[in-house]
């Protein structure tokens with residue numbers, strides 16, 4: 001005899017009652033065995049396009065190592081990090097900044113498509129499984145003038161949702177941006193460092209706390225380094241960086 005619940009599901013499917021909307025492409029679909037998690041509904045093609053990066057990466061900056069070095073796959077440093085100090089205690093990253101993941105990040109950031117925020121928060125949650133539980137979670141801040149322009153901070157939106165699912169404590173007030181600065185992508189490595197000098201201020205309340213510092217994308221890590229250093233100077237005992245995406249090419253670092 002067939003399972004009555006199976007029969008009900010078949011009837012619901014035939015009537016289109018089990019139809020849901022994909023969290024990424026927003027198209028309706030019928031859950032068919034691929035990622036039917038209620039908190040993270042993706043249609044089969046998005047579930048495939050948005051799977052996490054599972055290859056070897058640099059343990060200090062999360063750069064995929066096959067892009068730069070096919071030897072020593074596993075836990076090692078990339079050429080950019082070798083002999084370089086990174087001010088964070090660890091890093092976790094969901095995927096590469098390309099394809100559908102890049103599209104989701106850009107749609108949230110520039111089109112204000114907040115439907116992408118829960119999905120990107122789910123990506124952060126999956127990536128964060130390897131990090132120690134923090135006392136508080138700090139989103140990468142925007143300068144107040146940028147915040148007024150955009151109307152929202154996309155990283156704060158992702159962080160807020162991550163915290164509401166996990167019960168972790170979001171503390172956006174622990175870090176603020178004190179300088180607008182020139183967009184980092186237009187600058188050389190030296191100019192980036194100068195551009196970022198004194199660009200963050202951390203609250204004394206960060207003292208004694210283990211923190212996660214969340215950002216949507218990491219390119220060179222110079223902005224994250226400056227933010228992390230401000231938190232450490234304020235007395236944070238540890239800062240782990242949590243990212244939705246990492247630019248895949250070492251060329252983008254130069």
Ligand SMILES: [Zn+2]
Nearest residue numbers: 022025043046
């Ligand atoms: Zn989809």
Ligand SMILES: [Zn+2]
Nearest residue numbers: 058061078081
């Ligand atoms: Zn690296």
